[in-house]
Amino acid sequence: MVRIDVERVRRDTAGCARVTHLNNAGAALPPRPVVDAVVEHLRLEEETGGYEAATARADRLEHTYHALARLVGAAREDIAVVENATRAWDMAFYSLPWTPGDRILTARAEYASNAIAFLQTARRHGVQVEVVPDDESGRLDVDAMRRMMDDRVKLIAVTHVPTQGGLVNPAAEIGRVAREAGVTYLLDACQSVGQMPVDVGEIGCDLLSATGRKFLRAPRGTGFLYCSPRVREQLEPPFLDLHAASWTSPGTYRVREDARRFENWETYNAGKIGLGVAVDYALDLGLDAIQDRVTHLADALRQRLRALPGVTVHDRGSRQCGIVTFTVEGHDSHQIAQGLQAERINVSVSNASSARWDFGPRGLDAVVRASVHYYNTDDELDRLCRALPRPVASPGGRGTGAAG
Structure with missing residues (x-):
């Protein structure tokens, strides 16, 4: 070992x-290599300009996508780098099209920000939010979830590791239920990425959000979203800009094909580089x-x-x-x-x-x-x-x- x-x-x-x-x-x-990478880029911005520093360090910025893809077992085209885990989660969740009567299945240990988004969507669109019972140990009861499935379930959204305790929800077992039913599966991995192996292929999630500042030891103001090619074309983000989409004619636009459709043009480049260094540090260990x-x-x-x-x-x-x-x-x-x-x-x-x-x-x-x-x-x-x-x-x- x-x-x-x-x-x-x-x-x-x-x-x-x-x-x-x-x-x-x-x-x-954060470890020293992460801090050094952030400070070095900020110094470069100070000395040459923000746009110019981004151009000079384009390879390091792109490396972050490769590192994150390797971290979660994805392709680099499946990764978007965003400000934080909440924004990553929101960009995924609010991309889903809703109709009255749709059902959302979630866990008892769900985080407040996610629950508030569920309740807002229920109020706006007439969807139903249903909490799956816990099993005897306190984690989500997968058998109970399977019994709750029907053709009105639009989304399974679960927090992998809740903020308020040490339990680990059975993400891969939930993924099997989602795949069997063909239902979109959104996993909040904010507290799990960086402290344990997380592989989107093994878990079977369509969407995964995570932060940099917690167990990855990256700078604050960094996070990322994984989006599977299986669902990406079905999801149009709630906010688009000239980075997420192209203005193709005076009256039309086209959303970009990769997961960067969930990003926006302005970004924290020093932090993005630091996030890649933090991922490298974790992978090396x-x-x-x-x-x-x-x-x-x-x-x-x-x-x-x-x-x-x-x-x-x-x-x-x-x-x-x-x-x-x-x-x-x-x-x-x-x-x-x-x-x-x-x-x-x-x-x-x-x-x-x-x-x-x-x-x-x-x-x-x-x-x-x-x-x-x-x-x-x-x-x-x-x-x-x-x-x-x-x-x-x-x-x-x-x-x-x-x-x-």
Whole structure:
């Protein structure tokens, strides 16, 4: 088994000397080669001009498409580079033609931005949004989804790894159901790309959105969309410009054939180059090795947390990843995160407002989210656990934490 040289990747990561960074599901610390690539391009823009720098570095900009295609097992023509995962997802979702009575099947652990888009489309077009039940482990129940399929299902849209916990939804099994039914399948891979192997051919999705800033360790303001040739000609993006389409006559236009129809002309070129460098960095380490390291650290953190009095770990799923969520009895999760930040330990908080279909039935309001990456260490996990407040029991002997 290939192992990651942890000392080397920590040397590549300046932030490791300053903070214990356990907020990689928010934005990971970028490695030095990524930062250097971004700064170098910005310097070139400073010295020669933005258009001129883009022309001079056209090969590096194009390389990003090759790198992303290799990352997810696609062709470069299937990749669009956009500002972020939300815009990538939106450009795909809002390209779909809707008619009243169409059905959208989604997961209980779906992210707020996606759910809001579903509800807006239901209001506008009279479609039905239906949440597939979870199985006993907490992940989407594929058998239940199969029973819900009929000829009115227009879209299966699922988040691979939810923002509010460590479970991994069965993306490939969902893909088999979608292919059997001939239904378009949109996968939100915002939290999975970069921490585990993700292959669109194995998963069977038609559309996949992802970000750069999280586990890929790329700059903020970068993301990408995969669009399969199978569905591309059926999808006209909701926004077009002179990059996404050609003005062919005074009264006509033609949408470009490749996935770059989902892009627009103005783009963050320094970040786009940095995204390609970040993908190269991950591929050089190996996604299997990254997954092994991340899974090991997350499992180790869950074990440590479960051993602490008054701490409850809330992750679900038969397969779990690098996101670890918990509460401490008698303590507000936001205050815990603020206290940890004062100790230079970075975590975040997942709120019910981001996951109402999931947190509501579970009686959760907010949880602390600690998300590990391969450059973290066991010592940093111990540091987090030592810094947590002691539980506070209510007079009746039960916890009063805001997160339930």
